[in-house]
Amino acid sequence: MTKPIFNFCAGPAMLPKAVMAQAQQEFVNWNDLGCSVMEISHRSANYIDVAKQAEQDLRDLMNISGDYEVLFMHGGGRGQFASVPLNLLPAGGEADYISTGSWSNAAIAEGKKFGKVNIAAESHSENGFASILPRDKWNLSDNAAYVHYCPNETVDGVEFDYIPDVDKPLIADMSSCILSSEIDVSKFGLIYAGAQKNIGPSGLAIVIVRKDLMGKSREGTPSIYDYALQSQSDSMFNTPPTFAWYLAGLVFKWLKAQGGVKAVQAINKQKADLLYNYIDESEFYSNRVVANYRSKMNVPFYLKDENLNKAFLAESEANGLLALKGHRSVGGMRASIYNAMPLEGVQALVEFMQDFAQRNS
Numbered sequence: 001m002t003k004p005i006f007n008f009c010a011g012p013a014m015l016p017k018a019v020m021a022q023a024q025q026e027f028v029n030w031n032d033l034g035c036s037v038m039e040i041s042h043r044s045a046n047y048i049d050v051a052k053q054a055e056q057d058l059r060d061l062m063n064i065s066g067d068y069e070v071l072f073m074h075g076g077g078r079g080q081f082a083s084v085p086l087n088l089l090p091a092g093g094e095a096d097y098i099s100t101g102s103w104s105n106a107a108i109a110e111g112k113k114f115g116k117v118n119i120a121a122e123s124h125s126e127n128g129f130a131s132i133l134p135r136d137k138w139n140l141s142d143n144a145a146y147v148h149y150c151p152n153e154t155v156d157g158v159e160f161d162y163i164p165d166v167d168k169p170l171i172a173d174m175s176s177c178i179l180s181s182e183i184d185v186s187k188f189g190l191i192y193a194g195a196q197k198n199i200g201p202s203g204l205a206i207v208i209v210r211k212d213l214m215g216k217s218r219e220g221t222p223s224i225y226d227y228a229l230q231s232q233s234d235s236m237f238n239t240p241p242t243f244a245w246y247l248a249g250l251v252f253k254w255l256k257a258q259g260g261v262k263a264v265q266a267i268n269k270q271k272a273d274l275l276y277n278y279i280d281e282s283e284f285y286s287n288r289v290v291a292n293y294r295s296k297m298n299v300p301f302y303l304k305d306e307n308l309n310k311a312f313l314a315e316s317e318a319n320g321l322l323a324l325k326g327h328r329s330v331g332g333m334r335a336s337i338y339n340a341m342p343l344e345g346v347q348a349l350v351e352f353m354q355d356f357a358q359r360n361s
């Protein structure tokens with residue numbers, strides 16, 4: 001029997017095996033139509049069923065109330081870095097942003113193109129991003145149109161262990177943590193996520209927006225990025241990313257079959273505990289993030305002897321453990337262990353890490 005392959009890529013990331021097998025099976029002949037789901041009109045009754053069902057399944061999984069619109073948009077996570085201010089930040093207005101790592105900073109850089117950005121909290125230290133400034137130290141401004149933050153920093157492996165309480169609409173970039181643990185959607189003004197980690201193919205972005213926040217886009221907002229317009233057209237103002245939407249629907253069904261978000265949250269905790277516990281007890285590896293803020297989705301780690309990095313990567317890959325190289329901006333290693341990563345994948349990784357450490361100590 002060939003060795004199983006486990007893909008630890010941060011994104012585009014591995015998708016559930018069962019979903020990929022189903023998509024393969026119906027790839028050229030979907031629904032007995034004699035053609036692929038990606039070859040039919042987005043306005044056909046067949047496709048509209050797919051689109052509606054995917055939205056309903058996501059609503060069920062996240063317990064999204066009728067106060068919120070769910071949009072399936074183009075442009076991935078970064079598209080939303082611009083869409084959020086275009087729709088929610090009036091010309092000449094200001095917004096609060098929380099800086100906790102690479103991705104919140106990228107959102108800040110984009111936000112600055114559209115108005116005044118107040119960095120209300122910044123948690124950079126000499127060791128890089130390893131913590132989160134406590135909520136009572138945030139310097140929020142009175143006139144902010146919203147507060148933007150990134151609950152899980154994919155590059156730095158820093159994750160909020162709480163939803164911040166603010167009196168402005170709270171905007172969250174959940175690209176790398178959506179559907180990984182139960183959250184109370186009603187605490188948010190808007191949630192967005194690029195799909196390519198816990199949802200499906202890249203390019204698609206999911207936006208969950210409170211209805212009263214729509215309809216205030218600034219003049220000049222590109223139509224495809226206008227929440228109200230997309231909402232009026234059921235996310236089909238132009239041709240949506242139909243295949244990605246279909247695949248997202250399969251992932252949502254798979255998640256429901258696993259027992260929903262609560263069930264995968266428990267497995268995600270088991271996976272993360274296994275890996276962090278091993279890293280902490282080993283003399284050979286380290287993780288620099290303060291314990292409370294360690295990401296359950298992205299686990300960066302360093303070899304104490306960085307001269308061994310190349311050998312570690314070559315050997316892990318030869319053992320079927322793919323894409324463990326850390327982001328180029330921070331170096332080291334990173335294991336991304338999203339919903340689709342089974343516990344066995346993390347067990348295989350820890351076994352390899354133990355073996356590698358033993359042979360090289």
Ligand code: PMP
Nearest residue numbers: 076077078079103154175176194
């Ligand atoms: N936000 C976060 C938290 C991310 O991890 C990423 C991608 N890794 C992005 C935004 C950007 O997503 P995209 O490449 O789809 O624009």
